[in-house]
Amino acid sequence: MNLLDIKSPADIKGMSIDELGKLCGDIRHALLEKLSRHGGHIGPNLGMVEMSVAMHYVFDLPTDKIVYDVSHQSYVHKMLTGRMEAFVNPDEYNKVTGFTNPKESPTDIFTIGHTSTGVSLAGGLVKARNLIGGKENIIAVVGDGSLSGGEAFEGLDYAATLNGNFIIVVNDNDMSIAENHGGLYRNLKELRDTDGESPCNFFKAMGLDYRYVAYGNDIRTLVEAFGSVKDIDHPIVLHIATQKGKGYAPAEADKERFHFGGPFDLASGAPMSINKAPDYGTLTAEYLLNMMKNDSTVVAITAGTPGVIGFTPERRLQAGEQFVDVGIAEQEAVALASGIAKGGGKPFFGVVSSFLQRAYDQLSQDMSINGTSAVIGIFYGTILGMNDVTHLGWFDIALVSNIPGIVYLAPTCM
Template structure:
């Protein structure tokens, strides 16, 4: 029997000897690596906090004492110790979510997949505890990458005024997703170098008590520290130095690549499916190289996610033209917009699910001021991700902000044409939805995107199909399937997500009974509903295909497409059913 076999709940950890705890840490790492090597997942963050997690459960009494995790990237060991180790065995990998979930376990208190939240959440719990006169430890766990987020800073500021028990475990592994950026990290380096004794102390500046532990992967040292602060009567920061990726050499040597990794060969660390050939990312990188060579004052900006866009390659070639703001989505939008207003040509890169955090900055700073920044959005599609990383709402909320142009290219050529136009104009911000369904080649019929101009790619009658962005190929398949049934459908590439080509739509009503819209996102407030609202005055049917407004938790895309009738077969059946009622 292994040590892990003995652990079915946190109380079991308390009965283990020191040697058994060491063995347990090795077995937890092996379980984590087994799972992520097969299905992918967060590697380095979980390996780095294994001992820290064991020590927390050794000392504290979860769930009476509450561990409030930040972003959940480092919660696999916690899940293993709280009755969910089955999720790390063959055949059960998807029985548990990749993030914390209060619906999954009494040892979790929030569903969290975005960063910088734990201190604010913990403060809320601590305040409620004190109002109820309860006695329990509230422990917030946050990493050094996450601490740069505005919400974390706001929470630290308020923690400085709090008078009750609050333990902030600051996991310092010297990495965000990629390397850390910003002046804060010089002070953290000074604290590490002086064993926490530096006179200049970021945390103490907020009025917080502070202790430093260099041996952040030593269970005995961690246990002693946690015992020392258990039941403390005021807020304290425990600055703990850990090693990201500990116990797996490829993850230690390449911390950024192994923050989150696709399935890989456990022996070598090599990805099992290596991408090859040209992609929208490679087109973007080559394009920026070319424009800088032409003398354009172009700058690439992102918020701690360079790997998603291949920006490390760009940074290596053009370090003076690359800005990683760390986990600070709001800052990148306001800062990048101001650069554009001042004459530079910034391109701001965001994953759609993180860009949500900068909604106010898009609206209030960039759009109101008509700052001509370019924002590239990736991940704004119906996907099989968990509900904390659901990007399918992007087209809904971005498209309803005034003063910006929001475009959905369907090919590499259109992508390049839009970039050419966006960089040449200075009238408004431009948001570009990067296609997600594989690179396609299709000539761009437009070079000027100032006015909405839908592109008719196949003229027909009776049925008109408006297939937006990455799902344009779905429109092609539907048109072909309808042709086999004797229906010569019109096929349209709308390109413009938020601006209607009203003259084009008006003309369609003259010889079409049914207008079909297809979009890779939520229908409510999206492209299709805008079309349907405009056409409400006409004697024409409108059929919208897209996602329902709901949270999905790691539901396979194929299942979602069936649910939403987004497969060509189901769409054709629905179209024929509507036509039969005309």
């Protein structure tokens, strides 16, 4: 079957497992063709090929609903829901955004760009369905770093109290944007290492039913796994181990670089263009590393985006204990900075403009009210920001300017 013949999920419903397997191969090939020329979220989507195909094979969209979080892992979903052209026809590459978008398809329920919100949003769909008396499956697909944000925890905590069908798929690729951090990820590893059998289980401790799926890039396994929870009558976590960058050796080898990037040479994986001019991130990291040499209390903090502030794996090693990645958890980053300052340290928190708003209350309560001295470096602000509606760099000055005691400095020329 030609990929372009797939106009909707109905077109894959009659396939055999072997045909689905071949389809996954074709999709992965097309994905690599597009991403190598166009850029985008590479590793996350390569890891999601089989899972996306299996979900569309088992569930019936748009009646059943899938909420992707973070939705940068929805490319294959888009390919299967009427948007194949945008992935196989170079002239159409720009016809889709990088996140789910209800304006593109009724199978996209929400636009989700910031992470950790999917379980909460899907929980709302479940609640509404229950009140209306519907019976459809509601699936939240989380992972690729989206478990570290506090809202994910709040969402799971509430999910355990919901009645009726709710399938929470945890795409566990053992990565955030960079490597994972935090105690939770040790438990995910323990669960992977014990085939889900460890009695110490974060999801069960949150009050949720749980199943583990070890081979998240095997189409037969996934079709069976989703089939076994379809129409289930209570909330359940399906913890699925996948490989980020699956099927493309350079992306399997360097998961951080291939999380998101511009065009690359398909044969070697080398980026098509390397900007050799020093950028804001590199300058920042070098400046901080220099300070750290003379002052052991300087701490650089990132919330899951070390690359943005120039902290390459090498520089992270160099900084040692003076570099902290709290995971995608901006509230923690700001509060931690305040605590470090109060304890006599000199914190620097570098953050993408759009993500600063995830820590409004911490800027107000933990920092402003407590008068702690921290430097917050804003990256990708204003019109130099990222280009999706979910990642605009326009709000930082407005939101910070109302909080007493915070001085916002911005360059007036470049």
